[in-house]
Amino acid sequence: MSIIKINNLEKQFPVGDGFFTALSDINIEVKKGEFAGLIGPSGSGKTTLLNIIGSLDTPTKGTAEVMGKSIAELSYKQSAGLRNRHIGFIFQTYNLLPVYTVFENVEFSLLLQKMSAVERKKAVMQALEWVGLTDKVDSKPSMLSGGECQRVAIARAMVKRPEIVLADEPTANLDSENSHHILRTMKKLNKELGVTFVFSTHDEKVMQYLDRIIALEDGKVLRDETQEEFAVRKNSQIYKTK
C-alpha cells in the first residue's frame, strides 16, 4: 500500500522575471514501512521534495498524496494537523528547545495533541527507551553530545507514533560512530514499528542502510533502485574504474 504517491510533480520558484524549476516530472510511490532515501548533489531538489512530502510546501503542477491526502488541497490548518499527527521530522542540527529538558522536548508534540499527562509520560518514556536515553530524562540539550541530541530528536519525531518520518541530512553533524548508532536505531524502529522513513542525504554511511535509493539530479529522478541494485551498480563502477 502506497503511503506517499507523487505523480508528474513539478515545482517552480519565481526568480527575477522568470521561474526556476526545482523539480520536474517526478513520479514516486513509497510503500508503508519503506526505509528510503533521496540522494543527490546540492541543488538537485532533495529538500524541496521533502518539503512537499512533509506538507510544508505545495507542488506547482502534478499531485503529491500523503496518506491519501492531496497536499495541494490541504488548508493551512489541515497541513499543520497532518504534520502534528502523522509526520515526524528529524533535522540536521537537531533543533531541540534549549531551555527544556530531554523529557520536555520529546513531550512537546504530545502537548499539542492535548494528550493527558499520564499518557504523555508513558509515551515519552517509551520513545526515550527506543533511543536508549531513559537515563537522560532531566538533562538539558546543552549537557548532551551531538549523537545524544540527535537521538532525542528521533524520540521527539517518534513519540507521536507517526506513519512517516522525514529526516533531512540527519547524520551530517555526527561522527562515524554516532552516525551508525543513529541509523541502526532508526532502522530498528522502522522494522519494529513499521514506520516509513524518507531521508534526504548525500552521506555514504546513510546509503548503506537504505532499502531504496532515489537519486535526483537537476530536479529529476535519475535512478530509483533497491539497495542491492545500488550496490551492484556501485561495485561495477569501482570494477570499471580499476
Added chain:
Amino acid sequence: MIKFLLKGILRDKSRSLLPIIVISLGVFLTIFMSGWMKGIFTDMVDMNAKFTTGHVKIMTRAYAENEKQIPNDLALLDADNWMQKLNTEYADVEWVQRIHFGGLIDVPDAKGETRAQGPAMGKAVDLFSENTNEPERMNITKSLVKGVMPSKSGEALISDEFAERFGVKLGDKVTIFGSTMYGSMMFQTFDVTGTISFGISMLDRGAIIVDIKDAQKALDMEDASSEILGYFKESSYDDIRADSLKADFNGKYSSIDDEYSPQMFKLTEQGILKEMLDRGENMTSIMVFIFIIAMSIVLWNTGLLGGLRRYSEYGVRLALGEEKGHIYKTIIIEAIIIGFIGSVVGTILGVGACYYLQENGIDFSAMMKNVDMMMPPVYRAIVTPDLFYVGFIPGLVAMTLGNALAGYAIYKRKTATLFKELEV
C-alpha cells in the same frame, strides 16, 4: 501548555528578565509619581481647606467678589443666627466662623513708645469655645514655637519670625492698628502668650492669631463674620457632596439681587485650586499614557529581539505541526505572564515607596521660604486604592501590546523554507 510556557519563562532569563525589569521600573515610576503627586495635591487641598477655604465657605456675594482685599465692611451680618440655622439644617457639617483682617503690629518699648512696626495678617478663630476644633484643625498647638496657647480674652499668638525680627518676648504687649468694619480707626492691644510657625511662609509672615470674639469686639463686628466655613464631619472633602450642599444652600438663601445675601462656594472653586487639581489629574493621565506608549515601543523591540532569538524554536514548532495562531497565542500568554509578574513587582515597589513617603515625606521647607502659595512644607505621597491598578493595568497592556505587535511576524513565516532555515 501554561505549565510548559511558565517553565520556559523561568528558565530562560533573557526571555523574561529584561521585560520584567522594564515593566517593573515603568510600573514603579508610574505608581510612585502618581502617589506622590496625589499626596502633594491632597495635602495642598487639605491645607487650603483647613486654613482658608473649608470644604464649603459662605460669604456675602459682595465680600466674595473682593475677597482678596479682605473687605470686612461687606462681612456677613447676623452671623450667630446663620450659625444656628446651618447647624440645624446641615448637622452633618461642622460650621465655624472666621475673620481675616490686615493692619500694623506695633511693638512698644518700656516707655510705651513705638519700638518697631510691621505689617500684620490677622486671623481670628474660635479658640475658647468648649468644643472648638479650630486649634487642632489649624495645627496651632503643634505649631507653637515658644509659650502657650491663649487662655483668655486679650491674648494672642504672633509669628515666631516676626517676634525674632522685632525682639518680641513672651508676655510683651503688641498693638494692632487697622480699621473697623465701619471704616473708623481700630487699635487693640494683646498680650503675647506664644510664638508660632506653620512652616508656610505665606502664613508665617506677620501672622497674628486671636480669638474670634476679641476680633469681633476690636473690629466692631459683633454678630458678624468675614466668612463661615463648613467641614464634613465624617469624611474628607467630597466634591459631589459639596456640590449638592452648595446647590441646596444657594437655592434657599442666595439672591442675585441682594449683594449682602450669603453665597456658598465649594473648595474646588476657590482661588486656583480647581485649576491645580485639574492639572494634577491631567498630569497623571498624561504620565500613564506616555508610559503605555514608551513601554509598548520598548517591549515591542524586546519582543522583536526575542522573536529573532527564538526564530528556530518557532520554526521547529511550526514543523512539528503547531499552528501559527497557536504560536501567536502562546506569545501573548507568555507576555501576559511576564507582564503580570513585572506589574506585581512594580506595584509592590511603587506602593511601598509611596507608603514610606506617606509616613516620612521629604522636607522642602528650606526651598519654599519665598513661595507665596499655600504649599505643604513636607511633601508626602498618599497610598490610595487606585495605586494598585494605575500602574498595574498599563504594565500588563504595554507588555501584551508590545508582544502582540512583535509576534505578528509569525504570520509572515513561510513553512516552505523551514528546512533551509533550521539547517543553520
